[in-house]
Amino acid sequence: MGRKHHGAEALRWSLSRGIPVVGVLTDHHLPGSPTAAVAREHGLPLLTLEEATAAIEAGTLRFELAVSYVYWRILRAPLLGAARLGVINFHPAPLPELRGTGGYNVAILDGHREYGVTAHYVDEGIDTGPIIECRRFPIDLEHETAVSLEARSQAMMGELYRDTIERVLEHGRLPTTPNEGGRYVSRREMEELKRIQPGDDVSRKIRAFWFPPYGGAWIEHEGRRYTLVDDALLRQLSPEPPLFPRSDEG
Structure with a gap:
């Protein structure tokens, strides 16, 4: 289960490792879905969550392990109980501190000095299942943006995915630590934080929500919203030196 190119890369690695994959749950209804493209390339069945649930109930879909990699649907029974080795989610934020969405944004907003990515077993809650491993790294408080934090996180999460799956192949179900406390951020709350x-x-705040082409930190003027960008981000967008000096440079 996954989406975007991160899920596609995880799927491609699993196939290169010779792991049998019986089905792929993704946003294959959208044009240009990279995960769906990899599945089609290898002749794998593409399923919606509803189709997978029906197949499990009918006894026609069987699997040892389910993996969620940046998958956006909440998982429930019977899927959670169908796999002998459980369902593992790869969460692009440190647990237990940051559950739900908006981990990159909240970490920058709140001035966290470190960030991380987590592998955990899935239960009925949202990012509340027992933790297999959380890998952490320092945050650059002065320059980090949501874009840069995502890039660093996804690189580390790819490594965590490969290492975790290798451990499952060797040992089966893995030891865990409790996943208690932390902050849950909904998509609605994340949008409200942008103002x-x-x-x-x-x-x-501009850096925390800098993730083009999506709208970032905003103000309202005469009934319209305007996303703000600062000079440092403008210079990142255009590495060439400006033809004319800024007004504060004389």
Whole structure:
């Protein structure tokens, strides 16, 4: 189960490793889905969550392990109980601290000094299952953006995925630690956090939600929303030196 190119890369590695894959759950209804493209390339069945659930109930879909890699649907029975080795989710944020969505954004907003990615077993909650492993790395508090934090996180999560699957192949079900506490952020809350409020650290909020082409930190003027960008991000977008100096440079 996965989406976008991160899920596609995880699927491609699994196939190169010779792991039998009996089905792929992804956003294959969307044009250009990279995970669906890899599945079609290898002749793998593409399923919706509803189709997979029906097949499990009918006894026509059987598997030892299920993997969720940046998959957006909440998983329930009977899927959770169908795999002898469980369902493992790869969460692009450190657990137990940051559950739900918006991990990159909240970590920058709240001034976290480190970030991480997590492998955990899935239960009925959202990112609440027992933790297999959380790998962490330091955050650059002065320059980190949501884009840069995602890039660093996904590189580490790819390594965590490969190492975790290798361990499952060798040992079966893996030992865990409790997943207790932390903060859950919904998609609605994340969108509300984007609005710049009095007293905000504006530069930090801009970086926290800098993820083009999606809307970032915004203000409202005459009934319209405007996404803000600062000079540092503009310079990243255009590495060439400007033809004319900025007004504050004389």
